[in-house]
Amino acid sequence: MKALIGFSAFLLASASAFAQVPTIADKDLKIAAELRDEALKSSIGYKVVESLTTEVGPRMAGTPGDAAAVKWGVAKLEELGFDKVWTEPVTFPTWKRGTEKAEVIAPYPQPLVITALGFSVGTPKGGLTAEIIQFDTLEDLVKAPKGIAEGKIVFIKNRMKRARDGSGYGPAVSARGRGAVEAAKQGAEAILIRSIGTDSHRMAHTGMMRYEEGVKRIPAAALSAPDADLLENMTRRGKPITVKLDIDAQDGPDxxxxxxxxxxxxxxxxxxxxxxxxxxxxxxxxxxxxxxxxGIGITVAAAELIARLPERPKRSIRVIMFANEEQGLVGGKAYAEAHKDELKHIITAAESDFGAGKIWRLDSRVKQDAIPVVEKMVKVMEPLGITYGNNRAGGGPDLIPLRGYGISVFSLRQDGTDYFDYHHTPDDTFDKVDKESLDQNTAAYVVFAYLTAQMEGDFGFGLE
Incomplete structure (x- = not known):
């Protein structure tokens, strides 16, 4: 019996010894470093962003700009020499913005700068006029006595906190997402929120909001930060504030x-x-x-640099320009559904969707014995000012559906200190992109993409 136990232990030890531990060859680390340095001077990504913003411009889902962007994306990938380029359909409901105006009628008449939130309904023809009722936060609105906002326009004044990692966004954005539902439950006719942003410019930040089945759909809009301050200052004077809204937003066809x-x-x-x-x-x-x-420029440029090598990498590198992220990760969900039978073919994934600030940290979500490979990857990125963070990466918004199936993901954390100054505003324009920072991003992504395509072993599947 003792001999059998000993033999079983030997077999287990042997199996463990022959299991493939993830590794990266020294020659691949050297090539990755060369790709990194080439990325810092190529500026392909910067040129791609210039092309997209100049030749297409705004591209809200379901608009002619969306269709133009798809054509642009196919043409750009073909122009840059990708081996295979194709499209996959993504279907969704659409929304049209239309007219959006607001003004204080009494006691201190002044115009207000607003923007309708995505998928908001419009006001009645001729507009809607009502008294403002102010709340510090969404939570305060929810906890207020039932019916407190009857016939009024709710104003939520919560402020987003500036943070390098964008962590102030989550606590603030609930007012945008659920504010209309909770205001309607309290009897409100409409809702205004302080824009979810960190700037002090007189421009409003749009973004997606949601309605709830069985709850009245009321108009929803965001105020520029200075105009939110203005309403706050007016309410301190203790007089009723009457505001008129005129919003012509409406749903469109699929x-x-x-x-x-x-x-x-x-x-x-x-x-x-x-x-x-x-x-x-x-x-x-x-x-x-x-x-x-x-993000489009960074990922396209990283893959294009790898395509310049004399030999293709061992694994394929797939750049995905996801459709309609802004209105609910629609393209990401469609991709996960269309490719659910090949998920184990995905060695790993990362998404760039946080502007163009320099990457300062790499986070992973991999099996434990792959951590040494990640550490070697970070070593190549160190000259870029990047350190290793943790093994709890999210990967990016469009990767949430795939991550739910257990694929490995990485997060290349960008400096988002000023990202929410421009997020979802008219000021999100090409002049805000810093070429040096974008090249640094490309350099990090090319190291990540090349080494994951070349490594022996895998990062695991079915991860929590």
Missing amino acids: YTSHNVIGEIRGSEKPDEYVILGAHLDSWDLGTGALDDGA
């Missing part, structure tokens, strides 16, 4: 756009692939340079 996909085909394991993602759509107010033209 529309079919496309995920645009380009692939650098692998030489040894072509059916295994690394995903580099970004979203092609933008809101309609600016030209979508930071959100997410920068």
